[in-house]
Amino acid sequence: MKSITINGSKRESVGKKATKALRNAGQVPCVLYGGDAPLHFAAEEIAFKSLVYTPDVHTVEIKLEGGEVFNAVLQDIQFHPVTDAILHIDFYQIFEDKEIxxxxxxxxxxxxxxxxxxxxxxxxxxxxxxxxxxxxxxxxxxxxxxxxxxxxxxxxxxxxxxxxxxxxxxxxxxxxxxxxxxxxxxxxxxxxxxxxxxxxxxxxxxx
Structure with missing residues (x-):
C-alpha cells in the first residue's frame, strides 16, 4: 500500500483557544492513538490534500520536529459543516507485526x-x-x-x-x-x- 508523509509538530496546548489559533494559521489539529498515550500534533492543511481528497487509501508516515517518526492510518476526520475545511483528524498508529x-x-x-x-x-x-x-x-x-x-x-x-x-x-x-x-x-x-x-x-x- 502506498504511503504519504505528513510533516508536523507537537502541540504544547490542546485547549479551545490554542486549537482555534492553529486553525486560523492554516494548521489542522491532530491526535495519534495506538501508542502508549495519545499524541497531539498539528500540520498544515495543504499537507492532507493527497490523503483526504482522493478515492484511494494510504498509510501515513508522520514526521514530527525532533526526528520522531510514526506509521499510521487515518481513523477519523471532521469537516466544517459550511466550508468543508478540515477541523480535526484522528490517526491510529500501526506496527508491521500487528493486524489492522x-x-x-x-x-x-x-x-x-x-x-x-x-x-x-x-x-x-x-x-x-x-x-x-x-x-x-x-x-x-x-x-x-x-x-x-x-x-x-x-x-x-x-x-x-x-x-x-x-x-x-x-x-x-x-x-x-x-x-x-x-x-x-x-x-x-x-x-x-x-x-x-x-x-x-x-x-x-x-x-
Whole structure:
C-alpha cells in the first residue's frame, strides 16, 4: 500500500483557544492513538490534500520536529459543516507485526456481458472492510465483472483475499447487473455458455 508523509509538530496546548489559533494559521489539529498515550500534533492543511481528497487509501508516515517518526492510518476526520475545511483528524498508529482493519476501494475489471446487452451495472459496495498485516493490505480489491449477465450478482466470495481477511458476510453483494429499457436478447451458443460459467457461490441469478 502506498504511503504519504505528513510533516508536523507537537502541540504544547490542546485547549479551545490554542486549537482555534492553529486553525486560523492554516494548521489542522491532530491526535495519534495506538501508542502508549495519545499524541497531539498539528500540520498544515495543504499537507492532507493527497490523503483526504482522493478515492484511494494510504498509510501515513508522520514526521514530527525532533526526528520522531510514526506509521499510521487515518481513523477519523471532521469537516466544517459550511466550508468543508478540515477541523480535526484522528490517526491510529500501526506496527508491521500487528493486524489492522481498513476500508479498501473496489476496482472492477472487464465489461459485464449483461451491460453489453443493455443492462446497467449497480454497485452495492464501493469499499470493503478488510483486516490484515499492514504490508499485506492492497491499494484496491480487484473484481472481475466480465461473466455477469443481466440479473447476476457478484458476491464477496468471488474476490481474492489471499493475504488478508474480508470482514463482510459471504452473502454480501458487491455489484449486480440490472435490467433496463435497452435490454437485448442475451443468448449464446453452447460453447460460449460453457466458457462463461462461474461457480454458483460467486455469481448467482436474482431470484
Amino acid at each position: 482493519t481498513m476500508e479498501i476501494p473496489v476496482h472492477t475489471t472487464g465489461v459485464a456481458r449483461g451491460v453489453k446487452n443493455g443492462g446497467v451495472l449497480r454497485f452495492n459496495l464501493r469499499r470493503m472492510r478488510v483486516k490484515g498485516l499492514p504490508g499485506n493490505l492492497p491499494d484496491f480489491i480487484e473484481a472481475d465483472i466480465t461473466p455477469l449477465r443481466i440479473g447476476n450478482k457478484l458476491y464477496v466470495t468471488a474476490l481474492k483475499s489471499d493475504n488478508f481477511k474480508i470482514m463482510h458476510p459471504d452473502n454480501t453483494v458487491v455489484c449486480q447487473v440490472r435490467t433496463s429499457r435497452n435490454v437485448i436478447a442475451d443468448t449464446d451458443d453452447e460453447e460460449e455458455t460453457a466458457e462463461d460459467e462461474v461457480p454458483a457461490t460467486e455469481v448467482n441469478e436474482t431470484e
